[in-house]
Amino acid sequence: MKKIYVKEWMLFQPYERQDEVDTYYVNVANHIAGCLKDFVGGRYPEHSVHGIAIYLTLWFQDVISQTGIWQAFSEECRKRYGCLVPFMTPEKEKDYYPGEVNPEDLQFLLWHYLQCMEKQAGGVLNPENPAFEELANQIYDYLSEEFQVAPENERLHAMLYGEAFGENDYMRYRSVLEWFHFCSYVGFENRGEYQRVVDTVARMGQNVNPHILSYDVKQNILFEGRKNLLSLTSVEWLALVGKSHPETALWAEVKALPQEMYLYEGEDEKFLFVKDLSKKEGEQLSIRKDSLNMDSLKARKEGVTILSCRLVQYGGAWWQDGMLVVSDLQEKVKEEIEQRIAAREGIKKTFDEFMKASGGKQFVFCKSEEEVQDFLSQKLGYKEKEGIELPKMDATHGLVLMVSPHTGIHVQMQLCECISSPDNTFYDAEAAKKQAAMFILNPNVIPYDLSCALQDADTLPDACLNSALGEEHGRETMKRNARFFTDYFFEKCREKDC
Known part of the structure; x- marks a missing residue:
């Protein structure tokens, strides 16, 4: 070598x-x-x-x-x-x-x-x-x-x-x-x-x-x-x-916002004042002028000019970082912003409606595709309100409707037999020993926040890591390290995503 x-x-x-x-x-x-x-x-x-x-x-x-x-x-x-x-x-x-x-x-x-x-x-x-x-x-x-x-x-x-x-x-x-x-x-x-x-x-x-x-x-x-x-x-x-x-005390106060649209509302000698359009009641932020390409903002107009950019809070002020795109506020842009805000608010509303319809249960176990459709259309009124066209579902091993205040409704169509619950008539302990770990190790199986919810509800007790020391040891290893494994393989963490 x-x-x-x-x-x-x-x-x-x-x-x-x-x-x-x-x-x-x-x-x-x-x-x-x-x-x-x-x-x-x-x-x-x-x-x-x-x-x-x-x-x-x-x-x-x-x-x-x-x-x-x-x-x-x-x-x-x-x-x-x-x-x-x-x-x-x-x-x-x-x-x-x-x-x-x-x-x-x-x-x-x-x-x-x-x-x-x-x-x-x-x-x-x-x-x-x-x-x-x-x-x-x-x-x-x-x-x-x-x-x-x-x-x-x-x-x-x-x-x-x-x-x-x-x-x-x-x-x-x-x-x-x-x-x-x-x-x-x-x-x-x-x-x-x-x-x-x-x-x-x-x-x-x-x-x-x-x-x-x-x-x-x-x-x-x-x-x-x-x-x-x-x-x-x-x-x-x-x-x-x-x-x-x-020496690095300021590092603790740094906050980075994702690329968003900001409406120009005024300025003084040092700062440009903008309104965050990503929120319904967007707060006004002060961007340091020396972090901006002011040449691209020569034609700025209050209440009209939009800055599409990333902002980073450092030293008590906001700095623009990365690409800056300047445009004018148009009806199409207004509609797009309103739709994004409504979508976020809709997820929380959906969660509340689901929990009410399910009697306070975050997981609804269904025996057939018809039961899923019945819950969504009759109890939630989704077909009438949203015009949802559901995909074909294989209910051989059961189906589970899940809801989260962060990601909304999720229809679990695979590995349902691995979820241990008195409500799950399809639960199969032997299958769970072999495959329940997929809910913890594979982000393609389920959204992160719902994997956490399943673990918190203790519905994955059979999840097991293959171990030369035997099944019981593998199960204990998984139980002891499940939260780390989930964060690691999903590339998320509860502090930010739940």
Whole structure:
């Protein structure tokens, strides 16, 4: 296998010129790559093995340099899942040393990076596979020795915490954000996701300047992407990382809004005042003029000009970031905005009507397609009100109507026999042992919030992870880690999506 060279390592650092610290960590990465090569054999291409070795080394650099990324991850894991590292048992936690190298950290990260490689094929790796533990211990033995002599990356630490971030340092903050999103070890898939989206949009044949296209895609992913550990945006991640450092206190207040339309309502010397049109009672926001391309707003008119853009709150003010499209408010745009607002309000109304019609039940179990149609049309009046044309349904294993205040009504047409409920006459314990885990591990089966609702109602007690230690152990492992698995595979989290 070819060596990892310094230039590969430097792609992940927030500075351009290498020094002896970078040379040291490249040697660490090459040692880890050798361990990985023996483990994975020819299953993955060489560049993937190099990538995993570099990301594990970035984690080691973080622990040594006390930049706080892993500390933030562990604290959030404790808060969400009740453990410092996913899959860690209470027994192992007694021998865990925060701020140092632990085999449990390595075992989890190895599972995560290799699981990312398998995700495209739909496979789920067992985190308790003895091979992961064996490799983690091998790398741990090496890194625990290096822990005594490894140098801190002072340049990296200084970039983050060397100087306090002030209210005018938005571009400096965004530079850190971009480095974190595309170069930190928690966002293993972010670079690949960016390239895939750019390629997909380009294939759609849109007549757009490729540089503008790639920039727009990058900004969208940078502020909205959640393909990482904890399923948070990088803005939310930095808030966690920086909360223990007074120099980065402003990071906790950063808030990014998605691309929306804003109505120009006036200005003063420093700010442009706009109204958020995405909400029925949109609040007025103040955008810093020095973050806007004011040339594109020369013909602005109060109550007429619309800015389509992303806004980021930093230092007590809103900054425009990414592409800016300026237009005039037209009837067609008004109708579109009103429809979007009505759709959001309609979901909540639908939830309330469903719960009333079902007698307070979030899940209605049906024996046939006719029962589904009867509930929707007779009890909710949907056919008359909405003109819904329902698809053909196979009720061989039952059908379940579900509702959520976030995503509305969902008709579950598969794996219904895996849901344990006194109301479900199709429930099959043997089938559930084999397939109930799909509600937790496969986002194509059910919306995230409804998967959470099924788990909260304790209707998936048979969900099981394949385990060499037996069915009961696999079931306990799944039960203990179900919330993490759901967040991980659905790329969502309850704090944002439920």
